[in-house]
Every structure is written in C-alpha cells, then in structure tokens.
Amino acid sequence: MVVSAIEVYEVYKVIRRDLSEERALEAISSLRRATIVPVDETLALEAADVALERRLAMADAIVYATARRVGATLVTADADFEDLPNVVLIR
Secondary structure, three states: OEEEHHHHHHHHHHHHHHOOHHHHHHHHHHHOOOEEEOOOHHHHHHHHHHHHHHOOOHHHHHHHHHHHHHOOOEEEOOHHHOOOOOEEEOO
16 A cells, blocks of 8 residues: 555644544554655656646545556545546445
8 A cells, every 4th residue: 555645634624623643643543554755856746737627626636646656546536636647436
C-alpha cells in the first residue's frame, strides 16, 4: 500500500475533528504500515498539471499524481475521482 503524505494530513485532520485526537493518532499509526510518499518539487509540479488537466483540488491532485508516479491504482470513495484512469471508486 502506498499513501501520499497529504493523506496523512487529511486522515488526521478529519478523524481528530470528528472523533478525537486519540482515534486520529491510531489511524495514523495504521497508515505508517504503508509506504508514505513525500511531496517533493517534481511531484508538486506533476500534481499542478493534473489539477489543471482534470480540474482537481490541490490535495486530490497530489493524491492522484502520487498514485500515477508509483504506478498504483487509486482506491477511493471520493466522487471527485470518478471517470479518471486507474481509479477504483468504492461506494
């Protein structure tokens, strides 16, 4: 499993907001089992291109560009990724 560093931010923020800091830290602990891909300059530029081409928000573009970089299929429940190549949308 591969996770973009931006997803660490998103998961922590949402779970801490909606549940608790303790639950957020537990979730992040689980994410640490994955390979966490940092956002470097090249990935940031790739994500900017993806955002412009696919009309994605910044975080979504970083997540999608990360998946593309490592040749992974993106599995998500986020409808913003619908109809994009190499995406499995779960409902």
